[in-house]
Amino acid sequence: MCGRMALSLPQDAMAQLFQARPANDLPEVPDFNICPTDPVHIVTSTEDGPRSLSAMRWGFVPHWYKKPDDGPLLINARAETVADKPAFRDAVRVRRGLVVASGYYEWTKDAEGGRDPWYITRQDGSPLAFAAIWQEWTAADQSRLRSCAIVTTAATGAMTGLHHRVPVLIDPPDWALWLGENGKGAAPLMRAAADGVLGWHRVGRAVNSNRASGPTLIAPLRNGGDD
Template identity: 35%
Template sequence: MCGRYTLAVSPDEVAAYLGLMELDAFPPRYNIPPTEPILMAVAGPPRQPGSNLPDRQALLVRWGFIPSWAKSPKDMPLLINARSETAAEKPAFKAAMRHRRSLVPASGFFEWKREGKKAAQPYYVRPRDGGVVAFAGLWETWSEPGGSEIDTGAILTTGANAEFAAIHHRMPVVIRPEHFSRWLDCRNQEPRDVADLLQPVEPGFFEAIPISDKVNKVANTGPDILERVEPAAQATEAEAEAAKPGGQGQLTLF
């Protein structure tokens, strides 16, 4: 799955990578959680003959997909991810998979490896060569009963490749630049025509870096949460903290 990610590259780099017009300035974001606004690239209106304008445009959406037919978000689970294997048939995502596919720029994402009863070990997963990557996304406009509208979105996931499966069994779908146009072309490309793109990225594309549990708190938004912390060192630090007077390893009234 993909429950947190980063976008810590410049707006110019994002615009150039996705083929967008100049983007408004935005700060680096090191710990993007669900329900916050996220950036997507979507297909723009048909390009006029002789126009040099990009045929893609930027869109800010709430990370948490709400189907257009939903009466209230309170009646829906928080749909931050969509399984690529079934999105074209699921009632929640079927229309968006056919008509509203998108690209989600990211510089990396987080995943947690669970082993028995131990606390989950977080990893920062980023392109081995750095830079920005595009996840496959879906978007939908939901209309509130009062008439206002909100754009919402989800990230598509697929089964993990052999390398990443040691951490988690799911991973985001990566769309390569040479396939951007085909993925976003919902006028001519049906879901079955782009199904071949919904595969796990090849081993070696990402690198997974063990980090501290600072990332677990959405309030921690600085670049320090991306620093490498080997699991053994983190366990030793936690044990030392618990052994202190009043630490987590002792009962105390104060």
Template identity: 40%
Template sequence: MCGRYALYGPQSRLRGQFGVEPADLEERFNIAPSQDAPIVRCGADGARELIAARWGLLPSWVKEPGKLAQPINAKVETAGEKPMFRHAFKRSRALVPASGFYEWVPVAGYKQPYFIRPSGGEALFGFGGLLEHWEGPEGFVLTFAILTTAANDLMRPIHDRMPVIIRPKDYAAWLDPEITDANLVRELANEYPSADMEVYPVGRAVGNPRAQGPELVRPVQA
């Protein structure tokens, strides 16, 4: 599962890694479900663009949003077949830039949060995302979900699932709406190498979705 993540640091990282022009994005150290966040998609002209979307998928065919759960995650193993996700899985994939993500491990009497980021902390993850649009009385809404997969060796002691992380060499194919075969899409979401990630404990303040600030990603003693 992926229920919180962060996006911070020099905006040149977005330009260099994803080929998009950031528009004075604020640093976010605790992005939570139902909040808007920046994602990368393939635009109508074929060029990549950075846009804002709400975290929690709402497909276009939904008639009464209040009566349907709006999932923040989708399993990559089954998303290509499930009605909630299959259109976006085939035709409307996105990349979710992240400096890292949080996961919690139960210990004696509480849950210890951990922060997982690219090794060295100088790059970004590109989570595999699904993008949908919905139009209702309040207008046009873009929403997204983050795909998850089985944990790699680094993550397994913390959680049995982790976000799908797309390798930069596969960004173009991942965003290509002409690649619709579910098996080919799943191949792009192969296990991300443990050697390219690092994990460390952080303070429990991140459990409050209103908490923000660089102190949330600083290491602490577990």
């Protein structure tokens, strides 16, 4: 699963890394507590133009919603069913993107039921590129909202100790295929990362609040306490 994330990569560095043209309305970075319904940085591609780095609402809005909160908040899409679910099946065929993050958070529970947060990153220090699907939704007043969901799959190996679901990561050699630039056949990319790709450490419980901010949220917790 992916329910909270952080991004510290400068916008010009993101644009260069993904060879994408940056939009003018990108969210400010760094942001160490990106929450559902916040705008996220997403890379998309079209057949007749360059890649774009733009902002989209994290929380996919199906076309039949009368307003963005007209139903469940769809921040994730399961890889096992994304091609069949009415909300997602068209998007996964023709509207795939890469949500950029430096890391994301997951939670475990202690003996008393308290929520202990962990910060998860790539061990090689490179940014995460989450497999995503997106859609443009049109309101009754004809205003438009672009939104996205992150594709998740079953966790494997050591990651199962943190959570049974993980976001699908797309490696650089596969970016073009996932974005639809290298034809079809992207379904095999919807798998868990191999053991050793990701690493994680405990962080303080301050991040349990969606109002918390600042780089201390991702600092390793060294004293064993709650803060």
